[in-house]
Amino acid sequence: MTLIAFDLDDTLMKCGKDYIKAKETFAEFISTNYPITFDHALETFEEIDQKSVEKYGLSMERFPKSMVKSYNELVSNPLVKEEEHVRGVGYTVFKSANEYSNRGFMSGAKEVLTRLNEMGFELHLITAGDKRVQQKKVDGLNLDNFFNETHITEMGGKPECLGRLIENSQFDSDEVFLVGNSMRSDIKSALEVDANGVYIPAHEWRATEETQKFEQRDDVYMFEDMNELHQNLGIFEQEKRLQNH
Ligand SMILES: [Mg+2]
Numbered sequence: 001m002t003l004i005a006f007d008l009d010d011t012l013m014k015c016g017k018d019y020i021k022a023k024e025t026f027a028e029f030i031s032t033n034y035p036i037t038f039d040h041a042l043e044t045f046e047e048i049d050q051k052s053v054e055k056y057g058l059s060m061e062r063f064p065k066s067m068v069k070s071y072n073e074l075v076s077n078p079l080v081k082e083e084e085h086v087r088g089v090g091y092t093v094f095k096s097a098n099e100y101s102n103r104g105f106m107s108g109a110k111e112v113l114t115r116l117n118e119m120g121f122e123l124h125l126i127t128a129g130d131k132r133v134q135q136k137k138v139d140g141l142n143l144d145n146f147f148n149e150t151h152i153t154e155m156g157g158k159p160e161c162l163g164r165l166i167e168n169s170q171f172d173s174d175e176v177f178l179v180g181n182s183m184r185s186d187i188k189s190a191l192e193v194d195a196n197g198v199y200i201p202a203h204e205w206r207a208t209e210e211t212q213k214f215e216q217r218d219d220v221y222m223f224e225d226m227n228e229l230h231q232n233l234g235i236f237e238q239e240k241r242l243q244n245h
Contacts, residue, residue: 002236003171004116005162006147007180008127008137010202012109013100015137018093019063025089026067033082036074045070057155060130064090094133100140106202108226113146115233122171125150126161126178128185158189166193174219177236179229183211187220196221200229 009015023045030041049066056062067090072078095103104110116123125147127134134152137143143150153161158178166173176195180186187197196219199211214220223229 001171001175002238003122003124003165003169003176004236005124005126005165005176005178007178007182007186008125008134009129010181011106011179011200013103013106013137013141018095022089022093026070026086029086029089030071030074034075041070041074044074048073058129060094060133063093066090095136097136097140100137105141106226108230112226112230112233115230116236117146119233119236121236123147124165126153126158127151128153128155128157158185159192162189162195163193166195175238183214187214191219198223198229200225
């Protein structure tokens with residue numbers, strides 16, 4: 001019996017690139033119209049948005065609001081028209097279900113989910129974020145077809161969600177996996193409830209002292225991308241795990 005949970009953003013579908021693009025558009029706009037450098041505009045935004053994450057969590061309005069706030073901080077005589085332009089840049093990160101559908105899965109992800117379904121595992125989606133945003137991604141990728149249940153949690157809500165799933169089921173925590181691209185949000189959440197973490201940093205791979213430490217644990221698996229995981233689905237089969245230990 002195995003339960004496998006998946007993160008969504010940058011695990012099943014590329015999303016981070018939308019935020020990078022919006023931030024660059026913002027910094028470009030500021031540095032083109034004012035004697036402010038691109039880098040300074042970007043840094044100011046990052047600082048303001050970081051503070052605002054602590055205050056507002058993952059609510060949809062946060063990102064565009066941080067952009068307007070950064071504009072007002074950088075520019076001495078802000079104009080309403082420009083403020084609206086900047087807010088609009090912030091909102092470009094939110095796509096329609098149709099746009100997410102056209103974007104599709106991260107390479108290899110659909111094959112992984114299809115095969116795990118065929119193997120008969122219980123699959124759950126656990127994604128942190130604003131329901132109004134995440135639901136469009138769920139709909140765009142038709143994730144209800146692949147998962148037993150989808151869960152959209154608050155910021156930092158993943159351990160609690162996974163813990164509840166374990167508690168309400170007959171799974172032992174060592175038969176439970178969380179697959180994700182974030183060491184902090186996914187892998188640590190899994191370890192917090194004694195489950196296994198499957199770390200797929202995709203393109204954000206950075207070897208740090210911390211990742212090296214996790215690399216040596218037998219409850220953390222690491223793969224370069226979904227295609228590599230697809231070649232190694234045996235990690236989810238208990239008999240194979242027992243043989244290897
Ligand atoms: Mg993610």
